[in-house]
Amino acid sequence: MDNKHIVLLATGSFNPPTNMHLRMFEIARDHLNHLGFTVCGGLISPTHDLYKKKDLAPSIHRCAMIKQALVALPWVKISDWEVKQSCWTTTRNVLQYHQNFHDIIISSIRNGDEVDTSLFPVQFVKNINAKDLNQNMAINIRLLCGADLLESFAIPGLWKDDDIEAIVRDFGLVVVSRSGSNPHKFIYESDILTKYMANIIVVTEWISNEISSTKVRRALSRNESVKFLISDLVESYIKEHGLFGTLNK
Numbered sequence: 376m377d378n379k380h381i382v383l384l385a386t387g388s389f390n391p392p393t394n395m396h397l398r399m400f401e402i403a404r405d406h407l408n409h410l411g412f413t414v415c416g417g418l419i420s421p422t423h424d425l426y427k428k429k430d431l432a433p434s435i436h437r438c439a440m441i442k443q444a445l446v447a448l449p450w451v452k453i454s455d456w457e458v459k460q461s462c463w464t465t466t467r468n469v470l471q472y473h474q475n476f477h478d479i480i481i482s483s484i485r486n487g488d489e490v491d492t493s494l495f496p497v498q499f500v501k502n503i504n505a506k507d508l509n510q511n512m513a514i515n516i517r518l519l520c521g522a523d524l525l526e527s528f529a530i531p532g533l534w535k536d537d538d539i540e541a542i543v544r545d546f547g548l549v550v551v552s553r554s555g556s557n558p559h560k561f562i563y564e565s566d567i568l569t570k571y572m573a574n575i576i577v578v579t580e581w582i583s584n585e586i587s588s589t590k591v592r593r594a595l596s597r598n599e600s601v602k603f604l605i606s607d608l609v610e611s612y613i614k615e616h617g618l619f620g621t622l623n624k
């Protein structure tokens with residue numbers, strides 16, 4: 376099977392989605408294209424409401440904000456599968472679900488079955504032609520993350536070793552560097568990550584910045600401007616619904 380066709384999947388709180396979340400997809404796609412991969416699309420899978428994170432807005436709002444943010448990034452779509460589960464799901468399971476979903480779509484197309492194209496994540500149809508399908512084409516779901524998420528692999532009790540191994544072995548990682556991080560050093564210091572180094576692509580963000588959802592939430596609660604940090608549509612949604620302490624401000 377060839378693994379040159381990639382769908383990038385990012386998980387996280389997106390509380391709220393920032394411009395850096397969008398940029399992460401753009402620079403990853405650009406980098407992968409230069410390496411000879413075809414990025415067929417991207418997916419954002421916001422984490423479940425039961426994920427223990429301070430000040431986590433309800434997923435109904437996080438999904439709505441992501442949709443607003445993605446108006447500016449049409450090749451990426453939201454997946455609400457994770458938030459619709461009855462409890463929090465590991466990232467490994469999220470990746471596996473989406474991998475299975477794509478495998479089914481590919482085999483349906485190959486068999487000439489009627490496929491509901493509205494189900495396609497992103498520009499799938501545009502980037503895949505019949506010739507590819509006749510060969511051993513496959514779609515590889517890869518986890519797209521910032522270096523802080525990679526480094527969270529080392530937090531005791533947060534990730535199971537088995538899950539980390541399955542994520543790098545079966546799916547692969549695309550890691551975008553973030554201020555204060557050193558993904559290459561982190562990979563070097565981990566036996567599991569070093570073993571599967573070939574499946575980890577590090578994208579260096581040269582124009583590094585410190586945008587984070589935490590800082591955006593803080594600014595919003597203090598009635599400070601968040602223009603150019605999040606999209607105007609996301610900002611309007613937040614204010615309309617009084618999220619993150621913006622009520623009556």
Ligand SMILES: Nc1ncnc2c1ncn2[C@@H]1O[C@H](COP(=O)(O)OP(=O)(O)OP(=O)(O)O)[C@@H](O)[C@H]1O
Pocket residue numbers: 385386387388389390395396399519520521522523524551552553554584585586587588589590
């Ligand atoms: N400035 C950034 N540079 C690189 N990656 C980023 C950046 N901001 C977010 N990401 C990545 O986006 C994904 C989702 O992030 P998440 O929703 O946790 O945002 P966050 O800004 O880190 O949130 P919070 O501040 O609430 O912890 C993660 O993989 C995270 O590493």
Ligand SMILES: NC(=O)c1ccc[n+]([C@@H]2O[C@H](COP(=O)(O)O)[C@@H](O)[C@H]2O)c1
Pocket residue numbers: 386387388389421422423426428464465466467524533534535538
């Ligand atoms: N064991 C696991 O699979 C595991 C552990 C910690 C975080 N996660 C995921 O990583 C993401 C982290 O998001 P935050 O950086 O916003 O906390 C979330 O989507 C969360 O579900 C997964």
